Structures are given as C-alpha cells and as structure tokens.
Amino acid sequence: MSMKITDWAVEDRPRERLWNKGPASLSDAELLAILIGSGTRNNSALDLARELLALAGNSLGQLGRLSAGEIRKIKGMGEAKAVTIAAALELGRRRKMAEASENPQIRSSADVFSIISPLMEDLPHEEFWILFLNRANRVTGRMKISQGGVSGTVTDVRIVMKKAIETLASGLVICHNHPSGNTSPSDSDIRITQKIKEAGALMDIQLLDHLIVAGKDYYSFADNGAL
Numbered sequence: 356m357s358m359k360i361t362d363w364a365v366e367d368r369p370r371e372r373l374w375n376k377g378p379a380s381l382s383d384a385e386l387l388a389i390l391i392g393s394g395t396r397n398n399s400a401l402d403l404a405r406e407l408l409a410l411a412g413n414s415l416g417q418l419g420r421l422s423a424g425e426i427r428k429i430k431g432m433g434e435a436k437a438v439t440i441a442a443a444l445e446l447g448r449r450r451k452m453a454e455a456s457e458n459p460q461i462r463s464s465a466d467v468f469s470i471i472s473p474l475m476e477d478l479p480h481e482e483f484w485i486l487f488l489n490r491a492n493r494v495t496g497r498m499k500i501s502q503g504g505v506s507g508t509v510t511d512v513r514i515v516m517k518k519a520i521e522t523l524a525s526g527l528v529i530c531h532n533h534p535s536g537n538t539s540p541s542d543s544d545i546r547i548t549q550k551i552k553e554a555g556a557l558m559d560i561q562l563l564d565h566l567i568v569a570g571k572d573y574y575s576f577a578d579n580g581a582l
Contacts, residue, residue: 369401383415384408390440395431403431407440416570419444419477420534448473461492464575467528467566470494475532475568483510487519488526488563496522512550519560527555530566538567538574540581548576 369385378386387404394400406429411418421444427437451473461467471484474497481503487496498518501510510531519527529551531544540548544567552562564577576582 387440390443391432391436392439398431403429403436407432416477419448420479422479444477448477458493458495461486461488461494461528461563464564464566464573464578467530467564467575468568468573470497471530471566472568472571472573475530476570478532479534481532481534483529483531485515485518486528486530487522487524488528490525492526492563495524510547512547512554515551516554516558516560519555520558524560526561526563527551528564528566529562530568532568534569536569536572538569538572540567540574540576545581548582552582 369381369389372385373381373389381389384401384404387407388400391400391403394403398406407426408418410425410429411421421441423434423437423441426432426440427434459466459470467486470486474484475482482499483501483503484497484499486494487498489495500514500518503509515527515529529548544565548562548565551565555562562582564575564582566576567574
C-alpha cells in the first residue's frame, strides 16, 4: 500500500507545488494526479497516473489517443476520473487548433501540416478533411467530410465538390490520417486523389495537395510528384 498524497509533506504535494512554483515544475505524472484527484485504498492518485502513462507507453501523444473507456479500464479509475482526463486532453487539442491562424496562406505542404496536424495527429480512427482556398491560396474554411475506423474511411467525391462549390473555393487541399503510423498512400488513396483532381478541373477548382498524416509525420502528394 502506497502512502496517500495527503500524508506527504505539504511542499511535496502536486497541487501545492503547482500553486507555489507553477505547472512547469511538475512531472507529467504529477499533473495527471491533480486531474485524477484522489486515489484508492491501495494506490495514490500519483500511482494511478503512473499506471495510466505506462498504458500509453509513457507517451503523451499516445495518451491523447486513449478514449475515456480505455482510461477507465485501469483499476481505481472510475467514470468521473476518466471523463476529466479525456476532457483535459480534448482541451489541449482544441488549444492547438485555436492557435492556428484564421486565414493562413498555403505556400507548402508544411503549412498544410501545421494547420491540420492538431486535428489529426492523436486520432485513433481515420478522418478525411478539406481545406478550402481562395485565389491567393488563403484558407477560407475547413471541413470534415467523413470518418471511418482504424483502417479506412469512405469519401464521396460528389460531397467534396458540392462543399467546394458552396464555399466558392478556387482551390482545395485534402487531408486524411493513418492511425497505423504508415504515411504511404494506399491504392484507394491514389484513386480518390485523382478523382477529386479530375472533378475539380471540370469546375476550375484546383487540387493543390493531398496530405496523409501519421502522428508527427506526413506524406504530401504534391511534394512527391503524385498529383
């Protein structure tokens, strides 16, 4: 049985240290322990936090991919604790999204990745997104077109073009993620890229790129001459 955090010296307790020294002074486990709040008879909140990090391979990126249901599988981690952690992780994702410029200009695949990665890098399933661009290649909007499972998502070219026309887009960048971590395009990825490119050409809407996001890495069809 581990010592309860309330039995620690006051200056060693995570909450008190955060208050007195700031959040940067705490370890990942200690920050999680504050979210968890209380432990069990046999394990402190810090013990539960360490077990949660171990479940995620001690990777904050992998931690962000865990659902509330997966977090709850840890003994002593009830629904309230799991939901609190899931909510905090989602706020972190939304902060990254909010930090992106409202109407950034696309000059390279790196610009696209900086915009789309906060939406995709931690997802446990596939999603397909579109960035709508004006004639200056500035992003005028973004939209999720479809969502699938771990191994794929189905995208309807007609829906893509309908949304592009509705937003008066002059150009498009399409993006989807591979939760497997493999950035290589599949045959279906190549086919959908060509279909959208050809459909756009008929309406004078240029497809500038298709990014496949896999964690911190990505594949660009434009960079690889695959458009």
